[in-house]
Amino acid sequence: MSTEPEPAEDAEAAEPGTPDVAAEGGPGVEAAQGDSEAAAKQSEAEAELAAQRLERERIERRKAEKQGPIAAGTKLSGTAADLLAAVRAVESGEKPVAAVFAEPGPAPRRPAPAARPQPVAASPVAVAADAETVEAARRVLTEGGAPDTLASQVVAALGEGADERLRDDPWQLLRVTGVRPEQADGFARALLGDQCAPDDERRGRAVTVWLLEQAALAGHTALEMAALVSALGRQGVPDPDAAVQDTIAEGDALVFQDALEESGVPEHRGEAEGDGEDGERPVRVLVGLERYALAEESLADGLARLINSVPKEDGSAADWERAAASAGSSTAELIRAVAGHGLVLHTGGEASLAEPAALLGAARELGLRAWAAFHGPVGRDRFAARAAEGAGSGVTTVGGLLSGLEGPGRDADGALDLDVLVVLDAPQLDVETAALLTESLPDGARLVLAGDPAVLWSVGPGRVFADLLAARICPLVTSRRPDPGPLGELVSGVGIGELNQVEAPGKEVVIVPVRDAGEAVHRTVQLVADSVPRAIGIPAEETQVITPGHGGAAGTRALNAALKERLNPGPGRFGGFDPGDRVAYSPAPGRTLPGRVVKADAEGLHLSCAGEAVVVPKERVEQSVRHGWALTAHQALGARWPAVVVVLPGDAVQALSRPWVYTAFGRADRHLSVVHGADQALARAVAEIPAKPRTTRLPALLAPQVPAGG
Structure with a gap:
């Protein structure tokens, strides 16, 4: 590991800010697009969103069929401009979502569906809101002292009659992304006058739902009752217990009582009822939003169907064994496991991708319709190049697969027309996407979830891959292929909590110490534009900068501004x-596509993302496109670059954790430079700070359906 202590001039620091930790997935929120011509040019991400909406509608219908309960005046406190700025900052990724749950706090199931979800026809993401409805909402916002430019978001969140809903319950303004309780309180005081009180049950319900939404943004699919009640108290709700019960009674949230096994789920034991003295199993009481609760139930049902069913008999046992015998070591284990099971987990680093590639090749030789899916086109193209010899074609993105824009399409019953599906970056699966995938698989299909368990978890709620690894309900194949070279040695050490010095004779790893954030920006620009191209031979366009957050003096905004000035001034x-600008395009929350600006015209901003042409309407540019020379680790997931510069400024040490460091360092193929201003915080993060716990229900939902050990 080389050290490069070359002195540098202090660069002008950008405005201070807070690293974007909870919402690291980048900018981008769904917006209305009513242009009918866009249907023919619909993006893969938009089609995926439409498919997810169809699945949610199906879940809604299923819920309606369930019988019985589920067991288990003044102005704003700030100015209107402050409220608008808060909304825009969260939408654009400049500010994190509320970190209310950043740290851990102290029914009958449906039958198998007769018909699978059908592919969704190309259509705009949403129909533009009626102008009269928007105007009515604008008048109410103005009356309450809120910026009238929020009218479209209000209508999108509250639907038809949004103005009446706001008058009846001003705290419904909390449904708009970026609005906080104190801002909704000011809006309510302006509309209600003397009738506005902190103990208003409408406020209690709205704040309860808002807290559950913030928890979902932090990765939880539900919250333990004690954690929710405590958070309500911190938000000034006088009677938190009554607020929760009222929210449940109104149907805005669901309550569950999940039994705890003897081994338990340690990170979820914050609240348990019963201690087993009377022979009753202890339970934990959880509260969750209907959307995520039902998606997690749907996922559990789909996974149980895969685990408990007999895989389709394609190829004899002898054929599978011959395919396994011709492979080596853990590849043979993987082939044998897939031969006899409907669900298989596979773990490993970058080098281990050769094993699912060999599996795909073997399955295709046996006559099976085998496909692999990556979350983004960068990962898809990288794996397709690696798997070309073993698997040939058959690599798609998850969104393209679900929407029907890529992959095998669907059969007459609406199921995916395949026999084997390998999801190659499974840690990125959130509960909604995972539920849609499992529900879309035909009976007898085989699903392989493969990925590196040490990377950051999904941007969306849930920890599907980690929950399945912990549950031990299906075969697990762990690759024995180590990532090679000094970079592989460094990253492997980080994965087990060790920050090792590695020998790097070819300057594969370079440490660049800096004194402050200004120097960090200066040295980063110097590395990308000069040092790495000159010393390593990797051009600037193949070097990616990764930093903990969007804000701060050395966050993505400050770094991108400095890099643009040096590499593509304009x-x-x-x-x-x-x-020519490098950009990060977020077509949907949690989705980031690296690309470049081609041009702009009346249609919008033209980008080239992974070789595909994308047109972003001008009204969407501010929300969904940012410069992309510098990304966060979550934005960089699923991609690798020949060279990576990881920036660790002193003002972002609270964002560091072992998964973050592992993910950031692991994006480099040939060279890694670490601009290091975090002192001992880096080593402490690697050794002592694991992934933050997430509260999920998946293990408890699977336990009664699947025998231990699968």
């Missing part, structure tokens, strides 16, 4: 962008 005449 006036930013297209909404802050110029042709």
Whole structure:
């Protein structure tokens, strides 16, 4: 590991801010698009969103069929401009979502569906809101002292009659992304006058739902009752217990009582009822939003169906054994496991991708319709190149697979027309996407969830891959292929909590110490534009910068501004962008596509993302496109670059954890430079700070359906 202590001038620091930890997935929220011409050019992400909406509607219908209960005046406190800025900052990724749950706090199931979800026809993400409805909402916002530019978001969140809903319950403004309780309180005081009181049950319900939504943004699918009640108290709700019960009674949230096994789920034992003295199993009481609760139930049902069913008899046992015998070591284990099981887990680093590639090749030789899916086109293309010899074609993105824009399409029953599906970056699966995948698989299909368990978890709620690894309900194959070279040695050590010095004779790993954030920005630009191209031979366009957050003096905003000035200076005449700018495009929350600006015209901003042309309407540019020379680790997931510069400024040490460091360092193929201003915080994060716990119900839902050990 080399050290490069070359002195540098202090660069001008950007505005201070807070690292974006909870919402690291980047900018981008769903917006209305009513242009019918867009249907023909619909993006894969938009089609995926439409498919997810169809699945949620199906879950809604199923819920309605369930019988019985589930067991288990003044102005704003700030100015209107402050409220608008808060909303826009969260939407654009400049500010994190509320970190209310950043740290851990102290029914009958449906039958198998007769018909699988059908592919969704290309259509715009949403129909533009009626102008009269928006205008009515605008008038109410103005009356309450809120910025009228929020009218479209209000209508999108509350639907038809949004103005009446706001008048009846001003705290419904909390449904708009970025609005906080104190801002909704000011809006309510302006509308209600003397009738506005902190003990208003409408406020209690709205704040309860808001807290559950914030928890979902932090990765939880539900919250333990004690954690929710405590959080309500911190938000000034006088009677938190009554607020929760009222929210449940109104149907805005669901309550569950999940039995705890003897071995338990340690990170979820914050609240348990019963201690087993009377022969009763202890339970934990959870509260969750209907959307995620039902998606997790649907996922559990789908996984149980895969685990308990007999895989389709394609190829004899002898054929599978011959395929396994011709492979080596853990590849043979993987082939044998897939031969006899409907669900298989596979873990390993970058080198282990050769094993699912060999599995796909073997399955295709046996006549099976085998497909692999990555979350993004960068990962898809990288794996397709690696698997070309073993698997040939048959690599798609998860969104393209579900929408029907890529992959095998669907059969007459609406199921995916395949026999084997390998999801190659399974830690990125959130509960909604995972539920839609499992529900879409035909009976007798085999599902392989493969990935590196040490990387950051999904941007969306849940920890599907980690929950399945912990549950031990299906075969697990652990790759024995180590990632090679000094980079592989360094990253492998981080994965087990050790920050090792590694020998790097070819300058594969370089440490660049800095004194402050200003120097960090200066040295980063120097590395990307000069040092790495000159010393390593990797051009600037193949070097990616990764930093803990969007804000701060060395966050993505400050670094991107400095890198643009050096690498592609220009006036930013297209909404802050110029042709040739590197960008990060977020077509949907949690989805980031690296790309470049091609041009801009009346249609919008034209990008090239993974070789595909994308047009972002001008009204969407501010929300969904940012410069991309520098990314966060979550934005970089699923991709690798020849060279990576990881920036660790001193003002972002609270964002560091072992999964973050592992993910950031692991994005480098040939060279890693670490601009190091975190002192001992880096070693402490690697050794002592694991992934933050997430409260989920998946293990408890699977336990009664699947025997231990699968």
